[in-house]
Amino acid sequence: MPESPQDTHQHAMTTILDSLDALVYVADMDTHELLFLNEYGRSKWGMPAGRRCWEVLQKNQQGPCAFCTNHHLRDAGGNSSGVHVWEFQNTVTGRWFQCRDQAIRWVDGRLVRLEIATDITDRKQTEQALEEARIKAQQLADTDVLTHINNRRAFFKLGEQLLLQAHRFGQPASLIMFDLDFFKQINDNHGHAAGDAVLVQIAQLCTSNIRDADIAARLGGEEFAILLPQTDYPHALNLATRLHNAIANNPTAFNGQQLPCTASFGVTCTDHWVQAGNSMPVLDELLNAADQRLFSVKRNGRNGIA
Numbered sequence: 245m246p247e248s249p250q251d252t253h254q255h256a257m258t259t260i261l262d263s264l265d266a267l268v269y270v271a272d273m274d275t276h277e278l279l280f281l282n283e284y285g286r287s288k289w290g291m292p293a294g295r296r297c298w299e300v301l302q303k304n305q306q307g308p309c310a311f312c313t314n315h316h317l318r319d320a321g322g323n324s325s326g327v328h329v330w331e332f333q334n335t336v337t338g339r340w341f342q343c344r345d346q347a348i349r350w351v352d353g354r355l356v357r358l359e360i361a362t363d364i365t366d367r368k369q370t371e372q373a374l375e376e377a378r379i380k381a382q383q384l385a386d387t388d389v390l391t392h393i394n395n396r397r398a399f400f401k402l403g404e405q406l407l408l409q410a411h412r413f414g415q416p417a418s419l420i421m422f423d424l425d426f427f428k429q430i431n432d433n434h435g436h437a438a439g440d441a442v443l444v445q446i447a448q449l450c451t452s453n454i455r456d457a458d459i460a461a462r463l464g465g466e467e468f469a470i471l472l473p474q475t476d477y478p479h480a481l482n483l484a485t486r487l488h489n490a491i492a493n494n495p496t497a498f499n500g501q502q503l504p505c506t507a508s509f510g511v512t513c514t515d516h517w518v519q520a521g522n523s524m525p526v527l528d529e530l531l532n533a534a535d536q537r538l539f540s541v542k543r544n545g546r547n548g549i550a
C-alpha cells in the first residue's frame with residue numbers, strides 16, 4: 245500500500261534527523277524522560293528504552309544533572325525563552341559538544357527540552373594545544389635559560405605586583421640582592437661550563453632556602469635577587485645570612501673538582517622608607533638601595549652582608 249502524504253512527510257523528517265551529523269534529542273522538562281533520540285544519539289549512547297536523559301546520555305548520574313540547562317529555557321511565565329548555547333564535555337564519550345537547547349511545544353502540547361549538539365572536540369583540542377603553547381611560551385619568556393629560575397623581566401613583573409600588595413595591606417617586604425665574588429676567576433680558571441654549573445647550584449640554593457611566596461631571580465650574569473613578602477628587615481637578614489653560609493659551605497662539584505664560591509649581599513626593607521616617613525618605595529628604589537649596600541661589601545673586601 246502506498247504511503248499517505250503524512251507518512252511520507254514523517255518518513256522524510258525521520259530520514260533527515262537520523263542522517264544528521266549531530267545529536268538531536270527531546271526530553272520531558274519535568275520527568276526528564278527521553279522522548280526522542282536520533283540515530284547519531286542512539287549509535288553513541290544506546291536506545292532510550294523509556295529511560296531518562298541523564299540515565300542514557302551521562303555516566304554515573306543518580307538524578308538530574310547539576311549542569312542541566314532546563315532553567316535557562318523557560319521564562320517566569322513558563323514559556324520558551326529562546327535558545328541557550330553552551331559547551332560541554334560528555335561524561336560517557338569524553339567528547340566536547342556545542343549544545344543548542346530550547347524549549348519547544350511537543351506533539352501533545354507540553355513544553356519539552358530540545359537539544360541539538362555538535363561534536364567540537366577537534367576545535368577544543370586545538371584551543372587547548374594553543375593555550376598550553378601560550379603558557380609554555382610565557383614560562384620561557386619569564387625563565388632564565390641557564391638556572392630555570394625567574395629572569396629579570398619576570399622579577400620586575402612579579403615584584404611590582406608583590407610591592408603593590410604589600411602597600412595595600414600595609415605589610416613590609418624585603419629585598420636581598422647578592423653577587424658572586426671573583427666569579428670571573430672561576431670562568432678563567434675552570435672554563436665557562438664550570439661557571440655555568442656554579443650559577444645553577446647557586447640558583448638551587450636560593451630556591452631551596454626560600455618560601456613559596458618569595459620571588460627569586462637571576463637578574464643577570466652572577467647577580468641574583470630575592471623579594472620577600474611579609475618579611476621585616478631582621479628576618480630578611482637572617483635569610484641572607486643562611487644563604488651566605490650555604491653558598492660558602494657548598495662548593496660546586498664539577499668534573500671531579502670542588503669549586504668554592506662566596507657572595508656579597510645587600511639587604512633592604514620597605515620599613516626603612518615607611519619609618520623615615522616616606523612613601524612605600526617602588527621596586528627600582530629597593531633594588532638601588534640593596535645594590536648600594538652590596539657595592540659597599542664589595543668595596544670592603546667582599547664575602548659579607550650589608
Ligand SMILES: Nc1nc2c(ncn2[C@@H]2O[C@H](COP(=O)(O)OP(=O)(O)OP(=O)(O)O)[C@@H](O)[C@H]2O)c(=O)[nH]1
Binds near residue numbers: 428431439466546
Ligand atoms: N659561566 C658563565 N659566566 C657568566 C655568565 N654571565 C656572566 N658571566 C661571567 O661573570 C663574570 C663577571 O665578572 P665580574 O663582573 O668582573 O665580576 P666578578 O669576577 O665576580 O668580580 P666581583 O663581582 O667584583 O667580585 C664575567 O666573566 C662574565 O663573563 C653565564 O651565564 N655563565
